[in-house]
Amino acid sequence: MDKKKFFKEMDIDALFASSPPEGLTEGARRRLKRRAPKNTDKTYKNQVKKFLDYGNTIPATEIEVINYINTLHEEGYSSNTIGTALSAIAKAHKLNGLEFHTKGYWLKKMIAEAATESENIIRRATPLPLDELKMIINDFRERFSDLSKQPTDRLANRRDAALFLVMFASASRISEMINLRVGDIKETPEGIIMNIRSSKTNKTREQIKAIPYSGGDHCPAIELLEYMRILGFDPKKEEQHNYHLFFSTGRNSRFYKKYYRTSRRNGRIKRTTVTDLLWIRRALKTTKPFRKPVNQETYYRRIYKTTKRTTGKKYSAHSFRAGFVTEAIHRGMSDHSIMAMTGHTNVNTMRVYLREANKFRHNASAGMFD
Secondary structure, X not given: OOHHHHHHHOOHHHHOOOOOOOOOOHHHHHHHOOOOOHHHHHHHHHHHHHHXXXXXXXXXXXXXXXXXXXXXXXXOOOHHHHHHHHHHHHHHHHHOOOOOOOOOHHHHHHHHHHHHHOOOOOOOXXXXXXXXXXXXXXHHHHHHHOOOOOXXXXXXXXXXXXXXXXXXXXXXXXXXXXXXXXXXXXXXXXXXXXXXXXXXXXXXOOEEEEEEOOOOXXXXXXXXXXXXXXXXXXXXXXXXXXXXXXXXXXXXXXXHHHHHHHHHHOOOOOOOHHHHHHHHHHHHHHHOHHHOOOOHHHHHHHHXXXXXXXXXXXOOOHHHHHHHHHHHHHOOOOHHHHHHHHOOOOHHHHHHHHHHHHHHHOOOOOOOOO
């Protein structure tokens, strides 16, 4: 069969749609059918599609793979991207019972040469400084207090203030935050306890994170509890346990449309905090937006926009996690206590942040020209 015709007819989804072997128990089958994270699955499919679009085939020969790596390298792709492409191609082979060896001498040599010659700098998320986080939160609070703004916009700013502070204080990923539910929060005299149901690196085990109360004006625990109070969310009410804490209030959401339809029908003109709370809670009961969390891709853009507006810099969702580690290192926290929050199991992975944080702190030239 002609190569071009072969890869055009190939179904990418079919390549990654494999079923466990017959004869397994129900528990074993359920565990083996657990899928990779959605974004990882999407990336792998795109990488395999690109590999096929370049005129290659599955199963692939070593010559095809070496030439493909060389092409990616000459087009300026980083060694990390090349490694991801290889992992995706290898997975497509394994899922379909095909042999794919990445340990051949010439293939390994090509990977090493591409990595050595690569001039791409590995881009890491810029840590968000604590002072700039406080600036962002103050901006959210001002917008929430501005009665001239639309109530749903004000609620979104209150939501973002709580999410940003808690995400930073718990060193959580954005996927962990937007999937938090009311039943995952427990209020104690010392602070709040969060139950992270699953994470990027741990799909089967829950992780418990504690955020203590602080005496400052930017306490993450108090901010989250106040946001929940505005919505009428109470962890003690069992019927609310599956409500998503962070949901969409945008113009295309059912919550937004119901809120304004109800408001116009009842002739509400004056905006006050009290009436806003009443209408918000009424709209919550009828539209139930808490059944679905805020869209992750949409919230990535929200983070870029809000951080740029206040600080003049664009921070990513991972900047909060990197910022927490950097701040904790500067405050002299132990590796063990930091890893307990971040969920890292390998200290070498966590020490990447340590090296970034200490570039200027323990610099031999510091004070030399004072």
